Amino acid sequence: MIKDIHNDASVRMQKSIDALRHTLIKVRTGRASTALVEHLKVNYYGSDMPLSQVASIAVADARSLTITPWEKQMVGAVEKAILGSDLGLTPNTAGTVIRLNLPALTEERRKELSKVVHGEGEDTKVAIRNIRRDANHHVKELLKDKQITEDEMTRSEADIQKMTDKAIKDVDDVVKAKEQELLAV
Incomplete structure (x- = not known):
C-alpha cells in the first residue's frame, strides 16, 4: 500500500516536471524553434x-x-x-x-521572459508540494485505519520528502537551463 502511494506520487511529480518542460518550450528565446x-x-x-x-x-x-x-x-x-x-x-x-x-530579444524582454520562466517553475514547485501533501495524507489515513505502524509512517514520510526534494531540484535545473538559454545573446 505504501509502495503504491510512493509510486503514484513519483509518477505525478515527474508528470509535473514534464509539463513544465513542455510549457517552457513555448517561451520564445533568441533562437528559432x-x-x-x-x-x-x-x-x-x-x-x-x-x-x-x-x-x-x-x-x-x-x-x-x-x-x-x-x-x-x-x-x-x-x-x-x-x-x-x-x-x-x-x-x-x-x-x-x-x-x-524572429527579432533579437531586447534586454528588457529577456528579463521579462526570465520572470515568466521563474513563475512557471514556482507553479510547478507548488504542484509538487501538493502531491507531497496528498501522499502524506494517504499514509496518515493508513495509520488511522491501523494498516501501518507509526514507524512505517515516519519512514514513508521521509521517503516522500526525499522524492519531493529531488523533484524540486529537477525543476530548478530545468528553470536554470531555460534562463541561461534566454540570457545568452
Whole structure:
C-alpha cells in the first residue's frame, strides 16, 4: 500500500516536471524553434487544428521559420492564426511559403521572459508540494485505519520528502537551463 502511494506520487511529480518542460518550450528565446508555433490553432474548414497538422514547419536559420501549408487556400488562415497569437510575430508571405523572422530579444524582454520562466517553475514547485501533501495524507489515513505502524509512517514520510526534494531540484535545473538559454545573446 505504501509502495503504491510512493509510486503514484513519483509518477505525478515527474508528470509535473514534464509539463513544465513542455510549457517552457513555448517561451520564445533568441533562437528559432518549430515548437514556438506548432501549438497554434488554425481554422481548417470550420474546425480548429494545430498548425503542425495543416502545414510543414521548418527552421530556415537561427532567426527564422518557414511554414508551408499543404493547401494553397490555407495560407490566409495560417497568417491569421499567427497574427492572432501572443507571439508578436508578423508573417511574410511569398506565394505559398510563410516566413517568420524572429527579432533579437531586447534586454528588457529577456528579463521579462526570465520572470515568466521563474513563475512557471514556482507553479510547478507548488504542484509538487501538493502531491507531497496528498501522499502524506494517504499514509496518515493508513495509520488511522491501523494498516501501518507509526514507524512505517515516519519512514514513508521521509521517503516522500526525499522524492519531493529531488523533484524540486529537477525543476530548478530545468528553470536554470531555460534562463541561461534566454540570457545568452
